Amino acid sequence: DSGVTQTPKHLITATGQRVTLRCSPRSGDLSVYWYQQSLDQGLQFLIQYYNGEERAKGNILERFSAQQFPDLHSELNLSSLELGDSALYFCASGGQGIIDGYTFGSGTRLTVV
């Protein structure tokens, strides 16, 4: 157990739908990072939150949004889903003031049918 909790582990939904992925960071970590991993695109950085504020944005589609709540958990919202959104979505946490990489959760596998 890495200490980063992601739910759900698996999600199957239809095109056009909206889903919410949840991440609880490791205790003490202030940063949450979201990544998308698909077979043909590797690991793509989506967005970072630090202590409730958006810190950095990567290749995140306008149909996707995220937020970090006061208790530091984060949610990634994916809407108007397309077949191409099927991927593994990872959350990672870090940022305790040392350069130590991140700790990753085990991911949410999203399948859009």
Add this chain to the structure above:
Amino acid sequence: GDSVTQMEGPVTLSEEAFLTINCTYTATGYPSLFWYVQYPGEGLQLLLKATKADDKGSNKGFEATYRKETTSFHLEKGSVQVSDSAVYFCALQKGPTDKLIFGTGTRLQVFP
């Protein structure tokens, strides 16, 4: 911008063979460098890290040395096992609250 380049995979080896996975980076300043490993069906796990030039990170028989002169952080293991089969990602981080910049990953397949 900052980036990480890894050798293309898959790398296919027999058990007990020597492993090298090349990684080079482009970055301003003095980033920290990392290797992550992803076993089938799992998330990424930190394998080793180095925070300054000439540092050697090591873990589970894997090693990598931060070479600033060649901007490289190649991963090596003297004798691989079937259980080492996984995808390996090289990454850099500039500051403690900065995002990790990953390479594209290299798949390692080890056969008995």
